[in-house]
Amino acid sequence: DTGVSQDPRHKITKRGQNVTFRxxxxxxxxxxxxxxxxxGQGPEFLTYFQNEAQLEKSRLLSDRFSAERPKGSFSTxxxxxxxxxxxxxxxxxxxxxxxxxxxxxxxxxxxxxxx
Amino acid sequence: LAKTTQPISMDSYEGQEVxxxxxxxxxxxxxxxxxxxxxxxxxxxxxIQGYKTKVTNEVASLFIPADRKSSTLSLPRVSLSDTAVxxxxxxxxxxSASKIIFGSGTRLSIRP
Numbered sequence: 001d002t003g004v005s006q007d008p009r010h011k012i013t014k015r016g017q018n019v020t021f022r023x024x025x026x027x028x029x030x031x032x033x034x035x036x037x038x039x040g041q042g043p044e045f046l047t048y049f050q051n052e053a054q055l056e057k058s059r060l061l062s063d064r065f066s067a068e069r070p071k072g073s074f075s076t077x078x079x080x081x082x083x084x085x086x087x088x089x090x091x092x093x094x095x096x097x098x099x100x101x102x103x104x105x106x107x108x109x110x111x112x113x114x115x
Numbered sequence: 116l117a118k119t120t121q122p123i124s125m126d127s128y129e130g131q132e133v134x135x136x137x138x139x140x141x142x143x144x145x146x147x148x149x150x151x152x153x154x155x156x157x158x159x160x161x162x163i164q165g166y167k168t169k170v171t172n173e174v175a176s177l178f179i180p181a182d183r184k185s186s187t188l189s190l191p192r193v194s195l196s197d198t199a200v201x202x203x204x205x206x207x208x209x210x211s212a213s214k215i216i217f218g219s220g221t222r223l224s225i226r227p
Contacts, residue, residue: 004158031212040219041219042200042216042217043217044217045212045215045216048212048213056211056212056213057213091158091159092158093158100149100164101206101210101212101215102147102149102164102204102206102215103149103161103164104159105161106157106158106159107158108156108157109157109158111156
């Protein structure tokens, strides 16, 4: 069990550019979550997948954000036309089908800085 | 959705027992209480979860009174490495993922 991994760990981009982050959950975890975390705050829910189906999306997820989980394994989070307000840590988490929603295993996060 | 309230920050010293209390006055019958720990530049880590009375694992203990309107995370004999942010969450098993709210947490600082 290698844990949840995320790539890249850090990303610096210019305003207006598109960025894509990848998350590899713990194998056999069919639930996958994306969160955003800004300095001094706890993680804020963005979206939730069960297998390949995106079951929930937060209102925080504007139309510039899109997430996919093809084949129910890894997931990608894309931000189009980035804005300075998108600067944050983007966290991915996974959990097994047998567990509770509250018991999640988090990755190290991708820190995004939009200049 | 049960809202939680916890202290913004706490300080303690190595070797002491630290108790962090979380208030959740509107907790529902089906809600569980879950605590996470987060170190700087890392994702949160699940510590402990409970429904009532007391739960203990190798990391911490969780005390929940009979009315369940609060809970206390107890860290025995803390060390410098326990310096982190601790989050209290309340929610029902298999509830909506979007209803999982971390809040701002409690920033625990341990001094030598």
